[in-house]
Amino acid sequence: xxxxxxxxxxxxxxxxxxxxxxxxxxxxxxxxxxxxxxxxxxxxxxxxxxxxxxxxxxxxxxxxxxxxxxxxxxxxxxxxxxxxxxxxxxxxxxxxxxxxxxxxxxxxxxxxxxxxxxxxxxxxxxxxxxxxxxxxxxxxxxxxxxxxxxxxxxxxxxxxxxxxxxxxxxxxxxxxxxxxxxxxxxxxxxxxxxxxxxxxxxxxxxxxxxxxxx
Ligand code: AP5
Numbered sequence: 001x002x003x004x005x006x007x008x009x010x011x012x013x014x015x016x017x018x019x020x021x022x023x024x025x026x027x028x029x030x031x032x033x034x035x036x037x038x039x040x041x042x043x044x045x046x047x048x049x050x051x052x053x054x055x056x057x058x059x060x061x062x063x064x065x066x067x068x069x070x071x072x073x074x075x076x077x078x079x080x081x082x083x084x085x086x087x088x089x090x091x092x093x094x095x096x097x098x099x100x101x102x103x104x105x106x107x108x109x110x111x112x113x114x115x116x117x118x119x120x121x122x123x124x125x126x127x128x129x130x131x132x133x134x135x136x137x138x139x140x141x142x143x144x145x146x147x148x149x150x151x152x153x154x155x156x157x158x159x160x161x162x163x164x165x166x167x168x169x170x171x172x173x174x175x176x177x178x179x180x181x182x183x184x185x186x187x188x189x190x191x192x193x194x195x196x197x198x199x200x201x202x203x204x205x206x207x208x209x210x211x212x213x214x
Pocket of ligand 1: 011014033053086092139
């Protein structure tokens with residue numbers, strides 16, 4: 001099963017993608033997580049990506065497409081994947097289609113997690129991310145057991161640099177301009193499924209399972 005998560009920054013794509021990956025035994029591939037791991041390890045890719053991410057802008061398509069095509073070659077992708085944060089532009093979606101078509105494959109579902117902009121800023125300012133394993137929490141909606149400490153690996157939780165309100169506003173405008181057109185793109189391919197992302201996390205997941213099947 002090949003699934004794409006669509007939605008604004010902070011809509012809950014990562015939260016739901018992790019659950020989908022666990023339930024359907026497919027890898028969760030987050031381009032944001034891959035870039036953050038590269039930044040942490042101070043790789044050349046990480047240094048390049050950071051200059052865009054810190055401003056809330058998109059990393060250039062060619063960097064992202066090369067990275068994702070390499071990731072698809074790994075053995076765990078044999079039965080599909082859930083993509084979180086890719087594609088994010090029409091050229092990225094076209095590159096994905098080209099690669100899949102070459103293998104006589106296609107995207108099965110593009111799930112749009114719909115959350116209005118008003119809710120997003122609050123979600124982002126309350127999000128905390130683990131510096132060790134990347135797990136995410138929310139101080140109000142999904143708190144860690146011990147404040148500031150990751151339940152999974154015990155490392156410190158931080159507010160992401162790009163979750164500061166000024167940067168979030170820019171990320172939202174970049175989303176509307178460059179990523180939102182993908183909703184129509186996947187609708188035309190008859191794979192778009194809309195879910196209401198304003199409900200609580202369990203309800204959102206249950207709507208997604210209704211779409212994907214048990
Ligand atoms: P990325 O990491 O992909 O960021 P994003 O798309 O902006 O998405 P987020 O991770 O911020 O949010 P999310 O939708 O996953 O929400 P989450 O589940 O965490 O990308 C970061 C940057 O990398 C980009 O800005 C860009 O520069 C670069 N990049 C990445 N991919 C790229 C690409 N393909 N091309 C170019 N550049 C790229 O939830 C948010 C918060 O809300 C959490 O605290 C969570 O606990 C809480 N929450 C979740 N669901 C609910 C709910 N139902 N109710 C209440 N709270 C909830």
